Amino acid sequence: MEDYHKPDQQTVQALRNIATRLRINSIKATTAAGSGHPTSCCSVAEIMSVLFFHTMKYRPEDPRNPNNDRFILSKGHAAPVLYAVWAEVGYLKENELLNLRKVDSILEGHPVPKQQFVDVATGSLGQGLGAACGMAYTGKYFDKASYRVFCLLGDGELSEGAVWEAMAFASFYQLDNLVAILDINRLGQSDPTPLQHHVEKYQRRCEAFGWHSIIVDGHSVEELCKVLSQPRHQPLAIIAKTIKGKGIPAAEDKMGWHGKPVPKDMSDVVIRELQSRTISCNKRLYPALPNEDTSSVSLRNIRMPSAPNYKPGDKIATRKAYGMALAKLGRYNERVVVLDGDTKNSTFSELFKNEHPNHYVECYIAEQNM
């Protein structure tokens, strides 16, 4: 049995308070903007609180630090709660949150990498896990570092095939540094999701794809802390049963609220109600520091060691020349990585693989994931 340090009651209360503040700020921001997805933010408030204040190891003042744990908000429309958590750690100013979606604010409707705390743009659902797999693969096999990768997905986007391409990739390559949190809030945009709250069905699917998976109450800070702390030997899927719109009484678990900001008159009441739930505690939480075990990388000046070595009149297919060029480039540049979709003996990327097998990644017939 793994050694698990249960968080004390003060920490638990502090995490709950943070979740409440994340809800309040998501509602304030979207109401001010007149658009956005507060109910999608409310279902993940506890998840974000625990991830950013208990689980992840990172430097809040240096979001691009290569040693940091990585986070991808695959359900990119919950951007307001991502911005709220970065304000909570002090990286963003709290009043900047009210500039959500304004033309002169970096806080766009969905996360974009001009924001230092975002690595990949999300919003087109189903793509975040694939990006997370790439990061996890890099961390495990190229950087050989200890940072972990966390990806938060909605249940609506689990209908996208690309998600399952990524699931297969992750277990095949044993990405045990990867955690996917599935926000099972039952409701999509225009209809409930096909599996609604049948979390056990999601669990069976994740296990079928080779992942370890655990069902939790997505609004229980204690359950989240526990499941996120324990190391695994396979990628881990946390199937979090949640309520869309949790904290907004009129919207909780109700259709018709996706992408709707809380009207101003309602939002004042809701926010006051949420604030009254805050139970004061003395504990201030800070994210843990990351291990410093990546080496610095320069991607500049990737050069061929010599000029092309062909004679006029040589007849060679350009794809063969491509394969040979890759192999040559890889000889002197260790940051070159090659991926292929089971066509390596046609594209000749196999010439690179033969020479540099540790830098070649077979993605099989799953181009969206590649």
Added chain:
Amino acid sequence: MVAFASTFAAFFSRAYDQIRMGAISQSNVNLVGSHCGVSIGKLVAENGYYKGCNGEDGPSQMALEDLAMFRAIPTCTVFYPSDAVSTERAVELSANTKVVRQSDSDVVTVIGAGVTLHEALAAYDMLKSEGGLGEAVLSAMGGEPGIVVTRLAVTGVPRSGKPQELLDMFGISAKHIANAVRQTFAN
């Protein structure tokens, strides 16, 4: 990492949303598509040259929209090398720039979808003997200002067939290029 991801060019279409989001993410990935145009099929080795895979595999393996698709991606640089030397240079260049895509083809074009450089060169040979028209072949295939551009392209969904048959069927073989040039200069 400096990443190169390759497959048949036709199979990038299904990942176009990912490619689009990659540009929005300021990604630096290099995508390499082989077997563009109508020339995919079984390998036929002739004097060590993989002489245009024949067109037997059919349209599901043929990329015709790939150039258009990548040109529509902001920040994307498109390379379309026609021989081994330019391919190798393109690989090196793309390793150092922002989002780049290369396209390989056994039978390669200068500009425009489906028109083959080698067909153009063959047309050049044909026309050379007619005096002074050889240069115009290549120019007619390019976008030089002041030169009349006659666009020859595969229209419609192609089909299985031998590559030379397909090139003829869709009006982009050397014979057709030569005719187009002759007609251009007849006016």
